[in-house]
Amino acid sequence: MTFTIALAGNPNVGKSTLFNALTGSRQHVGNWPGKTVEKKEGYLRTGDEDILIVDLPGTYSLTAYSIEEIIARDFIIHEQPTAVVAVVDASNLERNLYLVAQIIELEVPVIVALNMTDIATNRGLTIDADELSERLGGIPVVETVGNRHIGVDALTRAIKQTLAQPPLPALRATYEGPLRTELDRLEAVVAESDAIPSGYNPYWVASKLLENDEGLTTKLQESGASELVQAAAEARARIEEATGEDPELIIANQRYQFIHQILDTVVVRPQSAVVTMSDKIDRIATHRIWGVPIFLLMMWLVFQFTANVSAPFLDWVDVFMNETVYGWGLELTAALGLGGTWLQALVTDGIIAGVGGVLVFVPVLLFLYFALALLEDSGYMARAAFVMDRVMRVMGLHGKSFLPMIVGFGCTVPAVYATRTLENERDRKLTGFLATFMSCGARLPVYVVFGAAFFGVASGNLIFAMYLLGIGVALLTGLVLKNTVYRGTPPTPFVMELPPYRVPRPRDVWRQMWERTEGFLVKAGTVILAVSVVMWLLLATPSSAQAGTFNDVPAEQSVFGVLSGAVAPVFEPAGFGSWEASGSLLTGILAKEVVVGTMNQLFVDQSAASPDAVEEPDTSFGEELGASLLGFGEAALLTVQEVMNIVPRTINLIPVVDIGEISFFPAEAEEENTTNLQTALRASFEDSAGSVAAGALAAVAFNVFVLLYVPCMAALAAMRQEFGWGWMWAQVGYTFAIAWLAAVLVFQGGLLLGFGG
Amino acid sequence: MPLFLVAAGETVIVQQTGGSTQIRQRLVDLGLTRGAELHMLKNDPASPLLIALNHDSRLALDRRLAHHILVSLPDTTA
Numbered sequence: 001m002t003f004t005i006a007l008a009g010n011p012n013v014g015k016s017t018l019f020n021a022l023t024g025s026r027q028h029v030g031n032w033p034g035k036t037v038e039k040k041e042g043y044l045r046t047g048d049e050d051i052l053i054v055d056l057p058g059t060y061s062l063t064a065y066s067i068e069e070i071i072a073r074d075f076i077i078h079e080q081p082t083a084v085v086a087v088v089d090a091s092n093l094e095r096n097l098y099l100v101a102q103i104i105e106l107e108v109p110v111i112v113a114l115n116m117t118d119i120a121t122n123r124g125l126t127i128d129a130d131e132l133s134e135r136l137g138g139i140p141v142v143e144t145v146g147n148r149h150i151g152v153d154a155l156t157r158a159i160k161q162t163l164a165q166p167p168l169p170a171l172r173a174t175y176e177g178p179l180r181t182e183l184d185r186l187e188a189v190v191a192e193s194d195a196i197p198s199g200y201n202p203y204w205v206a207s208k209l210l211e212n213d214e215g216l217t218t219k220l221q222e223s224g225a226s227e228l229v230q231a232a233a234e235a236r237a238r239i240e241e242a243t244g245e246d247p248e249l250i251i252a253n254q255r256y257q258f259i260h261q262i263l264d265t266v267v268v269r270p271q272s273a274v275v276t277m278s279d280k281i282d283r284i285a286t287h288r289i290w291g292v293p294i295f296l297l298m299m300w301l302v303f304q305f306t307a308n309v310s311a312p313f314l315d316w317v318d319v320f321m322n323e324t325v326y327g328w329g330l331e332l333t334a335a336l337g338l339g340g341t342w343l344q345a346l347v348t349d350g351i352i353a354g355v356g357g358v359l360v361f362v363p364v365l366l367f368l369y370f371a372l373a374l375l376e377d378s379g380y381m382a383r384a385a386f387v388m389d390r391v392m393r394v395m396g397l398h399g400k401s402f403l404p405m406i407v408g409f410g411c412t413v414p415a416v417y418a419t420r421t422l423e424n425e426r427d428r429k430l431t432g433f434l435a436t437f438m439s440c441g442a443r444l445p446v447y448v449v450f451g452a453a454f455f456g457v458a459s460g461n462l463i464f465a466m467y468l469l470g471i472g473v474a475l476l477t478g479l480v481l482k483n484t485v486y487r488g489t490p491p492t493p494f495v496m497e498l499p500p501y502r503v504p505r506p507r508d509v510w511r512q513m514w515e516r517t518e519g520f521l522v523k524a525g526t527v528i529l530a531v532s533v534v535m536w537l538l539l540a541t542p543s544s545a546q547a548g549t550f551n552d553v554p555a556e557q558s559v560f561g562v563l564s565g566a567v568a569p570v571f572e573p574a575g576f577g578s579w580e581a582s583g584s585l586l587t588g589i590l591a592k593e594v595v596v597g598t599m600n601q602l603f604v605d606q607s608a609a610s611p612d613a614v615e616e617p618d619t620s621f622g623e624e625l626g627a628s629l630l631g632f633g634e635a636a637l638l639t640v641q642e643v644m645n646i647v648p649r650t651i652n653l654i655p656v657v658d659i660g661e662i663s664f665f666p667a668e669a670e671e672e673n674t675t676n677l678q679t680a681l682r683a684s685f686e687d688s689a690g691s692v693a694a695g696a697l698a699a700v701a702f703n704v705f706v707l708l709y710v711p712c713m714a715a716l717a718a719m720r721q722e723f724g725w726g727w728m729w730a731q732v733g734y735t736f737a738i739a740w741l742a743a744v745l746v747f748q749g750g751l752l753l754g755f756g757g
Numbered sequence: 758m759p760l761f762l763v764a765a766g767e768t769v770i771v772q773q774t775g776g777s778t779q780i781r782q783r784l785v786d787l788g789l790t791r792g793a794e795l796h797m798l799k800n801d802p803a804s805p806l807l808i809a810l811n812h813d814s815r816l817a818l819d820r821r822l823a824h825h826i827l828v829s830l831p832d833t834t835a
Contacts, residue, residue, distance in 0.1 A: 061786035095788035493819035
């Protein structure tokens with residue numbers, strides 16, 4: 001038989017790290033059935049058998065208030081794992097044991113992993129693990145430092161021992177007074193009842209009923225045990241009458257008392273309260289005045305980092321995909337005897353150009369996700385939520401809503417799901433709605449391309465401005481909604497734990513960065529590939545017999561060109577009324593990553609990049625590969641240079657200062673390195689807007705539109721799933737309207753102000 | 758006295774928590790119960806409160822919620 005071990009614990013106790021340490025790379029990430037909460041499973045190999053380890057969602061409690069709590073407790077009740085490993089933060093034992101006490105009440109074998117013991121020691125706490133084990137009835141207590149792999153072997157041994165030999169039942173919290181009397185009485189009634197679903201123990205059911213647990217009450221009523229619910233209600237009333245307090249609070253208080261008594265002999269605290277390093281950093285990071293500037297500086301650094309530092313790699317991948325791989329595609333199809341046929345065009349101009357145009361941005365995303373993972377893992381994110389609480393209040397939300405928004409900078413889809421951590425429906429919907437204005441990673445490539453084409457070295461400014469604009473629009477929208485739709489419904493109070501700061505662990509940062517980028521790569525291999533093929537077909541199919549024949553038709557006369565051309569006039573007031581621009585926007589509804597891919601197909605096709613121009617004279621495969629590797633090395637060097645230049649560039653933000661930047665290569669080497677796409681873009685926008693300066697203005701307007709218009713199909717699907725059809729359509733309508741208005745405002749306003757030259 | 762009146766640097770004991778049942782339950786889950794020791798780290802106008810709870814965890818707490826949490830100085834309860 002296979003054994004199952006569940007990992008349970010509070011958020012931020014290093015549960016995932018311990019899970020990774022136990023299972024190594026033998027893990028599988030999916031979703032809980034019917035839920036959008038991530039489920040991680042993995043195998044612990046112990047010589048003779050594999051043990052399935054299931055990572056439960058991090059929770060503070062096992063009440064049924066949040067989806068995570070319901071998942072965790074349903075798993076323990078229904079799947080009946082062989083044992084539960086409760087991961088507890090040794091530096092915060094009291095609160096962590098509250099969850100352990102609840103797990104024990106489920107009558108499942110428990111092993112306590114006393115994690116982060118190093119932090120506890122640093123704080124001057126002395127913890128007697130043996131004493132803790134004894135006070136809990138002899139259950140195994142193992143000291144671990146998950147991120148340094150300390151205690152993992154001991155934990156594995158404890159798990160094996162628990163499997164081999166059923167352990168003694170753990171001591172559960174004892175209750176006193178009227179609560180005790182009623183609990184005993186109700187337990188007897190429950191034990192008599194035959195309407196209790198299997199897996200539930202009478203004691204737990206009785207205590208949960210006294211806690212007025214909604215999930216369980218509904219379940220019991222459905223299974224025909226309404227007389228139990230009735231009995232519980234009467235018992236609750238009696239307790240309230242006798243004590244004047246809610247039974248659930250009495251239960252919680254007595255649980256804490258139980259823990260308190262245990263910890264009396266387990267933990268020795270230093271005489272005077274220790275002001276931790278974390279507190280010292282918090283004095284500045286959450287400062288009333290400095291908090292916001294520090295937050296903005298952090299964000300500025302993140303975007304400097306993503307835009308400039310990744311640029312050399314971006315150029316490298318660009319050359320690699322659009323020249324080297326493009327060339328290979330030509331040769332390969334020619335070798336198969338397909339030279340000059342439509343199939344060759346489909347592979348090179350369709351698939352390689354489309355998918356390649358998107359793959360180019362993998363370095364950008366890697367750097368963005370790296371920066372976000374650093375902020376998250378270091379603990380700064382929670383402080384950002386604290387600092388931003390004041391700002392979020394303007395929108396009728398609170399600081400905690402800021403976290404899904406930050407996730408939105410990566411991708412809107414997880415941002416919509418991340419709203420589940422919020423306590424009420426109103427906050428969730430509003431946060432999800434506004435999170436779509438946080439510029440996601442898929443929109444970034446568009447700014448990068450336009451920034452490089454129109455603004456050169458100042459492209460970082462365009463990117464930063466777009467992010468700020470997104471935040472601004474979210475603020476305004478929130479403000480309006482707060483005073484109209486949501487008038488009179490205040491947000492739920494803001495309560496959030498701030499985990500201690502720590503040095504980010506490379507492995508965790510890497511894992512996060514990779515998992516998120518992987519999602520993008522999968523999309524590149526599926527949605528974007530499909531869109532590229534369909535796009536190419538639509539482009540190759542003439543709109544009428546006169547226009548041309550298949551694979552031999554001017555793009556503008558193709559089915560796609562005619563469709564886009566029909567939409568184009570809508571965007572004329574915004575300065576980008578060309579059919580190519582509208583075409584890219586149309587495909588962008590499917591996935592914003594596709595915008596750049598489409599532009600690659602539409603713009604580059606008509607510029608100089610005809611197949612012959614790319615074909616290089618007689619270079620061997622080996623030479624090409626060598627050149628690519630050399631280019632990679634150069635890109636790495638340039639990246640180091642850009643990282644170092646962040647310092648002078650940041651200091652240069654102060655108006656009077658001007659420090660020179662470092663340059664590893666002679667200036668001309670990295671000067672004008674514009675790609676075909678950039679040249680073509682400039683020409684097209686200048687043409688549709690009327691002049692060179694107006695072209696730049698139209699480019700900004702186009703970016704504004706890309707930032708604000710409908711999130712992609714995937715995000716809409718997520719919104720429909722979470723908030724319903726009505727909300728989703730409201731989103732579609734609103735985002736289109738606001739995007740168009742803003743783009744027109746930028747272009748026309750800019751012209752009026754004289755930016756149009 | 759209500760928690761929001763406690764100045765930064767002071768330590769108090771929780772007497773009673775307030776708000777809806779759901780909010781109180783959440784506070785309990787985080788360890789904020791009757792008898793818990795709170796050390797005020799930050800109490801700036803218009804910002805959430807920053808408190809150290811039972812020495813170990815750091816909580817950000819809504820200012821309005823702090824109106825409903827009643828606390829007392831440790832020496833008056835001892």
